[in-house]
Amino acid sequence: MTARRLAAGGPGARPRNRSDRRPLAAVATGAVLVLALGACSSSDDKDSTTKSDGRPELKVSGAYVPQPPTKEMAGGFLTVRNGGGQADKLTSVSSDVAGKVEMHKTVEQQMQQVKSLRVPAHGTLRLERGGNHLMLMELERKPAKGQTVTFVLHFERSGAVTVKAPVEATNYTPKK
Template sequence: MAGSVLVSLVSVASLAALAGCSSADASEDKPQLKVSGAFMPQPVSDMASGFLTVTNSGGAADKLTSVTSDISDDVTIHETKDQKMRQVKSFDIPADGELSLDRGGSHLMFMGLKKKLEQGQRISVELHFEKTDPIKVDLPVKETTYNPTRH
């Protein structure tokens, strides 16, 4: 009888260990997103651009699908190819990769700003993704010509 109790305890311990492994493996199959280097050059009209990097350390890809902000009711995502800007529905964020929105390339576009923005202010935005919960980010307003080498 003591032997069967020991076998049962070992079986339960093995199942618990396997369950722990499978939950760890499951988290690797999800996007793990982090935002860095966010900024907005000071706008000179009622339009503005926003830039940032989304890093995905997870084992699954995701997509940036939209952006919302109380500073504008019309925030879109744009890519620039062959020196032409066009609105897109989403940006891919590869597994173990990143989405980089940089000056001269892909970016956030804010149309019809509700107020004049000054250098030093912070603009709150919410990034929406296909798989991951929304992420709130503050974009500091920088000088109009601000262009970091890497964010």
């Protein structure tokens, strides 16, 4: 073996004595510890920013009821945002002004009653004109502009959420 190969630490290079081996062992041990600690801290960081149980985290906004033109039925609109890691379902709705509240989806401009509406994980359920919406049936009183309608939204995983919705003008369209 040549002196050049030993000095460069190339293939086949061997330490000249036992004391040259100690720093290499210390470096290798240190590298293993750094990698192990790095793996532990990265998993801790992940756990601190992500919910471990992944439950739905629902927030309802933009609720309103347009003043109905007749006293037979009214529509209800709102947005449900799910910031959680698990989907949920809106399974039923009740109201202080209606004997029955139906959930409808719109398919090819046709309303269809549904048993539930999905709220995707990290997603949004929009109940809006021309799309999915609530139908308030068997009205106990006709909601008038300036009043408030109370909805109780029942979710499969999150339970009941109470929402106060202002009654707006018949032709009201929310700003986007």
